Amino acid sequence: MAVVPLGSRRHQELQKLLDRLGIQSSGINWNLLDQALTHSSFDPQSNYEPLEFVGDGVLRLLAADYLWHRYPQTPVGEYTALRSVLVSNRLLGQIGQGYGLADFVLASSRLQPQGAWLADLLEAVVGAVYLSTGNVTRLQPCFYPHWDREAQRVLQDPARLNYKNALQEWTQEHYKVLPIYQTEPLSGTPERFMARVYVRKQLVGVGQGESVKAAQQAAAQQAWGVLAGEAGL
Amino acid sequence: MAVVPLGSRRHQELQKLLDRLGIQSSGINWNLLDQALTHSSFDPQSNYEPLEFVGDGVLRLLAADYLWHRYPQTPVGEYTALRSVLVSNRLLGQIGQGYGLADFVLASSRLQPQGAWLADLLEAVVGAVYLSTGNVTRLQPCFYPHWDREAQRVLQDPARLNYKNALQEWTQEHYKVLPIYQTEPLSGTPERFMARVYVRKQLVGVGQGESVKAAQQAAAQQAWGVLAGEAGL
Incomplete structure (x- = not known):
C-alpha cells in the first residue's frame, strides 16, 4: 500500500481539528489521522476501523489513569462503573459532536456521522494520535x-451508580411498570451469574457478575444506558 | 496515609521480580510496586485492587498496539477476538505462574495465589509500572x-476463532451433545442481539453482537473459554 502525501488543504483541515481538540500536533502521522477520519464508504481498504480498536484501549487507560489521580479515595467497584460512563458511546458521541468532528470526516455524502458512529471516529482519532506519538x-x-463534568454529575446523582434504583425510577416514571429481572448461574471459575432485565417484555439489558446482585446491577446499567439514550438524556 | 520506606530486603526482592519480568527498573515507584503485590488480607487499606484496574487498561492498550504492529493485515473482527485471548485471565494467570509471581505476594499465609488471582496481581504490577513511568x-x-506464542497458536487453530465450531467439536467429543443457543433481540440503537448457550442444560456462555451470528459467536467464545479452562487446555 503506497503512502500518498496528503494535499496541503487536508493537512490544514486536520491541523485545525487538532487545535480544536487541544492536542499538540508535533510528531503526528498525518496519514494515520486522515485514515482515522475516513469511512469505509469512502475507502474500503484504509479506514478508521482498526484505529478505533487501538483508540478504545487508549481511552480505557486514559480513563483509569484519570480516576486514579482525580478520585484516589473512590472504592474500586465505583471505578469500574465510572469508567464505563466516561468511555460510553453516549458521552464520546456528545464530545465528538461538541468538537464538530463530523466536519472532518470523509464518507459517502449520504452518510451523516452522528451518535455511536461519532464515538467510533473519536476513538479512531485517539488511536492515530497514540500510534503516532506513543503518548x-x-x-x-x-x-x-x-x-470532570461527567464524573461530578454521576457522583452527585442520588442514584449514585446504583443502576437498579435509577432504572426502576425511570421505568416507573415513564411507563408505570417495574423492570423484571431473570438471573441464572453461569458455569465457570469463579462461579458467576448472568442477569437479563426486561421492560415491557423487551430485553433491555444483560449483565454478568460474581453475585446475583452484581449481575443485576450490570444488566440495569446497560438498560439504563439504552433507555436514557433513547430519551435523549 | 504516610508513605513508609520499604525495607532493603523487600526492595531487593522487587528488583529481582522486575529482572525476571524483563522490566527496566529506572523510575519505578517501589511503594506502588509493593502495593501491587499486597493482598487485602495483609493490608485492607492499601492493596493491589485499584492498581489492577489501571493495569487492565494498560494491558488492553498494549495488546491493541501489539496486534496493530504484528498483524497489520488481520481483519478488525479478529483483532477483538485475539485481544480477548491475549488479556484473558487464563493466559495472564499462566504468565504470572511462569514468572513465579506468587513468591513475591504479601498475603495471609492461608491464601495461595493461583489462577485468576495471579492474573489480577500481574495486572496490578503492570498498573504500578505504568503509573510510575507513564511508559x-x-x-x-x-x-x-x-x-507471539499464543497468537500463533490461535491463528493456527483449525477452528480459527470460529468459536461456534470449536465449541461444537468439543461438546460432541466430550459429552456427545450439541450446544443449544437461545438468541433474542436487545433494545438499543443500533439494535443488538443477545445469545445464551447451554451445554447439558447448564448456561456456559452469554454474548452480544450486532447480528444473531455475532452474538452466538461471542457466547460460544465465552463458553469455550470456560469449558477448555475446566478441562485444563
Whole structure:
C-alpha cells in the first residue's frame, strides 16, 4: 500500500481539528489521522476501523489513569462503573459532536456521522494520535474537562451508580411498570451469574457478575444506558 | 496515609521480580510496586485492587498496539477476538505462574495465589509500572514473547476463532451433545442481539453482537473459554 502525501488543504483541515481538540500536533502521522477520519464508504481498504480498536484501549487507560489521580479515595467497584460512563458511546458521541468532528470526516455524502458512529471516529482519532506519538497524556486536554463534568454529575446523582434504583425510577416514571429481572448461574471459575432485565417484555439489558446482585446491577446499567439514550438524556 | 520506606530486603526482592519480568527498573515507584503485590488480607487499606484496574487498561492498550504492529493485515473482527485471548485471565494467570509471581505476594499465609488471582496481581504490577513511568512500551519484553506464542497458536487453530465450531467439536467429543443457543433481540440503537448457550442444560456462555451470528459467536467464545479452562487446555 503506497503512502500518498496528503494535499496541503487536508493537512490544514486536520491541523485545525487538532487545535480544536487541544492536542499538540508535533510528531503526528498525518496519514494515520486522515485514515482515522475516513469511512469505509469512502475507502474500503484504509479506514478508521482498526484505529478505533487501538483508540478504545487508549481511552480505557486514559480513563483509569484519570480516576486514579482525580478520585484516589473512590472504592474500586465505583471505578469500574465510572469508567464505563466516561468511555460510553453516549458521552464520546456528545464530545465528538461538541468538537464538530463530523466536519472532518470523509464518507459517502449520504452518510451523516452522528451518535455511536461519532464515538467510533473519536476513538479512531485517539488511536492515530497514540500510534503516532506513543503518548497517552497528550490526550488529556481533549477529555479531562468533559470527564470532570461527567464524573461530578454521576457522583452527585442520588442514584449514585446504583443502576437498579435509577432504572426502576425511570421505568416507573415513564411507563408505570417495574423492570423484571431473570438471573441464572453461569458455569465457570469463579462461579458467576448472568442477569437479563426486561421492560415491557423487551430485553433491555444483560449483565454478568460474581453475585446475583452484581449481575443485576450490570444488566440495569446497560438498560439504563439504552433507555436514557433513547430519551435523549 | 504516610508513605513508609520499604525495607532493603523487600526492595531487593522487587528488583529481582522486575529482572525476571524483563522490566527496566529506572523510575519505578517501589511503594506502588509493593502495593501491587499486597493482598487485602495483609493490608485492607492499601492493596493491589485499584492498581489492577489501571493495569487492565494498560494491558488492553498494549495488546491493541501489539496486534496493530504484528498483524497489520488481520481483519478488525479478529483483532477483538485475539485481544480477548491475549488479556484473558487464563493466559495472564499462566504468565504470572511462569514468572513465579506468587513468591513475591504479601498475603495471609492461608491464601495461595493461583489462577485468576495471579492474573489480577500481574495486572496490578503492570498498573504500578505504568503509573510510575507513564511508559507502556517498557512492558513489551514481559508480554510479547508469550503473546507471539499464543497468537500463533490461535491463528493456527483449525477452528480459527470460529468459536461456534470449536465449541461444537468439543461438546460432541466430550459429552456427545450439541450446544443449544437461545438468541433474542436487545433494545438499543443500533439494535443488538443477545445469545445464551447451554451445554447439558447448564448456561456456559452469554454474548452480544450486532447480528444473531455475532452474538452466538461471542457466547460460544465465552463458553469455550470456560469449558477448555475446566478441562485444563
